[in-house]
Amino acid sequence: MRRAEVICLVLFVFVCMNANARSSKVFANNPGSLQQAIDRSIPGDTLLVQKGTYKEHDIQINKRLVLIGNNWPVIDGQNKYQLLTIEHDSVTIIGLQLQNTGRSSLTDIAAIKLLNANHVTVRNNKLYNNTYGVYLQNANNNIVDGNIIQSNSVDELNSGNGVHAWKSAYLTISNNIISGHRDGIYFEFVTDSHITNNRSFKNVRYGLHFMFSHRDTYRKNVFMDNGAGVAVMFSKFVEMYDNTFVHNWGDAAYAILLKEISDSKIIHNRFIKNTVGIYFEGTSRIQVLNNEFKENGWAMRVQASCSDNNFERNNFESNSFDVATNGTMMLNTFKQNYWDKYDGYDLDKNRIGDVPYYPVSMYSVVTEKIPAAMILYRSFITDIMDQVEKILPSVTPDQLKDDAPMMKSWNLQ
């Protein structure tokens, strides 16, 4: 058979199978119309939700349906209720505007809640002023794509997360714009997922927060102005590529906080104007390659509890402190990074400096031991101390050094 015939046949079979699936319009003229329409429909139906305001709540979807909003119909929770709950596989929600869920400290109230549902698609919705935006619980193979998720949380207690996932796998979270929640994206026990192209900013706590979530890939996301940046804990095989971390600036803000992470990759990310670029605690076997650290307070804080991490081909420019550490032990490798504070020479012209660079300055050791010494930040005495230490190292950890520092910065565009 030719290919065209095969396609025709497949299409025909498909159409036959769906012969009794209908598509019907839903209007906002009488209360409860959306739930009634859902109850009346049969699996495989498409509901075209027309423009209007639906003051409905706790809408249950327990069969395979497609909900398509025409011009973003509004489903309003009147600051009291939960909105959509999906408890069946293969549901698709497109183009709805869900707003004003209630707030509760007892239950997690969400605009869209997926309970034990797989292969669900949530696409191009607008979620405004909700406690939780999209809430996934024990839900696998789902797609959350192109949603705008905004809220106006002020504190951590009375707020929820933009995209919240618990005990799920194979999720795709992509192209979402998330702001004003507690955590932009929150993962707990979520594995094998892809988080791509999201923008998470101005969240009260973390832009991205995950724990016990293995084998996840984060690519091309932007995390900006979050209360405490991004926190990553107790996970393995995490991969972070091409992300941008900008202006996570505050007393307890980190671009990335890594705690108990192993066998992971942090490659080609940009860290700009964060209080701390990356904070490493108890991490092992992490590859930190081709990243750019610019204008951060501390580019990296590597605690002595870290081992076998590899820092290669990164650019460190205009940071107040390049690296800080809390001990003299250093079991990590620094190689071929560019440090703008490096003032060595290159006699053999192989573009690699001939003398090693010690990224930990004396003053950063002092402030690590005695935070109160920070009061002398940018005074002459500290500059003099740093210069003396450079000539005669005695306090700084001598194992923490880059044996092959680059003379020119890497082009990481």
Added chain:
Amino acid sequence: MKTIIKYVTLDLVRNKIMIIYALILAALSFSVLSIDSNSSKGLLSLLNVTLLFVPIISILFATIYFFNSIEFIELLLSQPIKRNKVLLAEYIGLAATLCIAYTIGIGIPLAILAPVFASVILLVSGLLLTLCFSAIALLVFVLFKDKTKGIGAAIITGLFFTLLFDGLLIIFIYSFSDYPIDKPILGIISFNPVDLARILMLLQLDVAVMMGYSGALFKKFLGTATGSVYTVVCMLFWVIVPLFLSLKIFKKRDL
């Protein structure tokens, strides 16, 4: 008194050193501000310039000037004028000229190249430093009769505040690091106008966060307007107290 101030100021404005001082500051600030595209970084470099040059130059120049004008002062005192008025007029004339030089040297480049609020604070802290160290120079002048000793004392005082003080503070912090020393540190800082000026300026810039990072007290106290007001008030004390002391000593001094 006004006439004396006028003559002191006229004398100083004609002085080439004042013009050179203003020109050097202007050259430094123009180059620093135009090299760095980021105005915050340029301001930090200018802060370093201010903290290093202004105290030393103010105190040295003022001491030398006071000692050189001792004959003029004696001549004036032979007239029916109060001692306080003569000394105060000398101080005001000198401090005003130094302030004008600083404003021209730093203020004008800032107004052109970095017109932000932090620039105003830098200007204010530089002016306060000038006033502080001219007042200290006046105290040195009334305490020492011998010009050489006086200049020596001025150099030591200048270096003490710019370098030695912080060194001693570090030793203090190191020795007592096991104790809650946040509050004592804030108290000790008040005894150094240079540190006060540095903190006043840093509080206006993003890097203030780095200080807050290290202790809740620093953030709570320095992060708010209270911190800025406190530093300014402390610096004003550093102007008034030496001035008052020198007037008191000069009144009884045997000329």
